[in-house]
Amino acid sequence: MQINLTGHHVDITDALRNYVDTKFSKLERHFDHINNVHVILNVEKLMQKAEATLHLNGGEVFATSEHQDMYAAIDGLINKLDRQVIKHKEKLSKH
Numbered sequence: 001m002q003i004n005l006t007g008h009h010v011d012i013t014d015a016l017r018n019y020v021d022t023k024f025s026k027l028e029r030h031f032d033h034i035n036n037v038h039v040i041l042n043v044e045k046l047m048q049k050a051e052a053t054l055h056l057n058g059g060e061v062f063a064t065s066e067h068q069d070m071y072a073a074i075d076g077l078i079n080k081l082d083r084q085v086i087k088h089k090e091k092l093s094k095h
Contacts, residue, residue: 001034008042010070016041019071023078031085033057041070050077054085058092061085 005012005020020039028034036055043049050073051064061084065076 001028001037003037003039006038006040008040010041010043010048012041016070020074023074027054027078027082027085030082031056031089034085041074043070048073050074052077052081054081056085056088059088061088 001024003021003024005017024034024037024039033056034054035057037052038055039050039052041048041050046068047066048068048070049064049066050070052062054061061081063077063080063084065073065080067073067076
């Protein structure tokens with residue numbers, strides 16, 4: 001799984017990069033057909049925003065999450081993506 005990490009108005013520190021990598025490795029345990037991930041971390045005034053697009057076998061999953069803390073925004077993003085990935089996996093297994 002390749003992760004492209006982009007920051008808008010935020011420096012991507014090693015700590016942030018490691019945190020994102022760790023969180024996405026948990027997603028990969030649920031569904032190992034994730035080809036490519038594009039993550040954008042953005043700061044808008046007081047809100048920290050994390051959004052990601054996952055390119056999966058058979059589709060694409062997008063989610064976004066906002067919080068005052070960037071790490072919490074990433075956690076929220078992973079939770080949303082996790083639910084969507086599980087749904088996608090269930091759809092594939094029904095066919």
